[in-house]
Amino acid sequence: MTIVASGTTASPTAPAAQGVGPLLRSWRERRRISQLELALRADSSARHISFVETGRSRPSEEMVLRLAEHLEVPVRERNALLLAAGYAPRYRQTPLDDPALGPLREGLERLIRGYEPYPALVVDAKYNVVSANRGITMLLEGLPERLLALPLNAMRLTLHPEGLAPRIRNLREWRGHLLAQMERQVALHRSAALRELYEEVAAYPLPRNAPEEVAEPPAQVPYFALPLRIEHDGRVLSFVSSISTFNTPMDVTVAELAIETFLPADPATVEYLHSSWAGESRGAWRE
Structure with missing residues (x-):
């Protein structure tokens, strides 16, 4: 059987209006990682992670991607995190038949x-x-x-x-x-x-x-x-x-x-x- 188009054209699943902080907190809790442990992995501080999650601090684009990597966030959802933080999506979504x-x-x-x-x-x-x-x-x-x-x-x-x-x-x-x-x-x-x-x-x-x-x-x-x-x-x-x-x-x-x-x-x-x-x-x- 030859490859056929998979029809995977959905956009990022998380709404930007939710804000990047709650989304990151959701992924962290899902991975059962404390703020301190995530901060150590991402070369940050627990206080900064807390400020990001509560919306008191807006993370840089680099920080969003770094946290997403350490939280093992799927690529599609990394685009959603970037949108929620006010940045453009980083990852393309090319149709399989392109x-x-x-x-x-x-x-x-x-x-x-x-x-x-x-x-x-x-x-x-x-x-x-x-x-x-x-x-x-x-x-x-x-x-x-x-x-x-x-x-x-x-x-x-x-x-x-x-x-x-x-x-x-x-x-x-x-x-x-x-x-x-x-x-x-x-x-x-x-x-x-x-x-x-x-x-x-x-x-x-x-x-x-x-x-x-x-x-x-x-x-x-x-x-x-x-x-x-x-x-x-x-x-x-x-x-x-x-x-x-x-x-x-x-x-x-x-x-x-x-x-x-x-x-x-x-x-x-x-x-x-x-x-x-x-x-x-x-x-x-x-x-």
């Missing part, structure tokens, strides 16, 4: 294609799939067309009772893992759209044929992380996932991209994927 991001798109495509036959995909902040390789295409075989309409959403595809959910052998564990991941992202990004998505997928009923919580036979190879155990073509494949993001991004769109790769968790999965890739089923994986 020619300026051409090298990025090409690099991502090459990266996930190079991971084949193992599954890999790229998602945005709302878990919309912006690129996926043929390993992912294989796992999506047989899903209803309406679930495959653009934009594809990784959480809907995975947890919908007519999506991948009936095929996941450890659905309750994997569902709990995904919902906990979404909860952390909702708390971090304070996104209304992400909150709506979470509430939607959390309300999905378990498929009628969802596997019961029964003990699986001992694995031939001990798992080193929670695996995704999914049925495909009469076999149970096991994967562990890894998520990568960009280091020090200077663009909101780029900051919110995540690359998820699925590493085979046992020798049987490795053998099946490589034999399928080299054999007759390879043609079925092509676009």
Whole structure:
């Protein structure tokens, strides 16, 4: 699958009228950091931090960015802090299909294609799939067309009772893992759209044929992380996932991209994927 526009065009979420002080205090409290600890990290004083939070002192643009960095504020929200302090946004938000991001798109495509036959995909902040390789295409075989309409959403595809959910052998564990991941992202990004998505997928009923919580036979190879155990073509494949993001991004769109790769968790999965890739089923994986 080629990269598609993610539609991420939302503006900073925090209103400038709220003032930068209360916003910074909110982020500090969320990170459970005292004024003194933040001051030490940012080479400032607890008194100055207090004055900034109460509105008695207007922080410089440099100070806003420094505090945001030490509070691990997402890039989108750093723009919101700057606006609230009376400064222009620092970080661009370039549409993913913009020619300026051409090298990025090409690099991502090459990266996930190079991971084949193992599954890999790229998602945005709302878990919309912006690129996926043929390993992912294989796992999506047989899903209803309406679930495959653009934009594809990784959480809907995975947890919908007519999506991948009936095929996941450890659905309750994997569902709990995904919902906990979404909860952390909702708390971090304070996104209304992400909150709506979470509430939607959390309300999905378990498929009628969802596997019961029964003990699986001992694995031939001990798992080193929670695996995704999914049925495909009469076999149970096991994967562990890894998520990568960009280091020090200077663009909101780029900051919110995540690359998820699925590493085979046992020798049987490795053998099946490589034999399928080299054999007759390879043609079925092509676009």
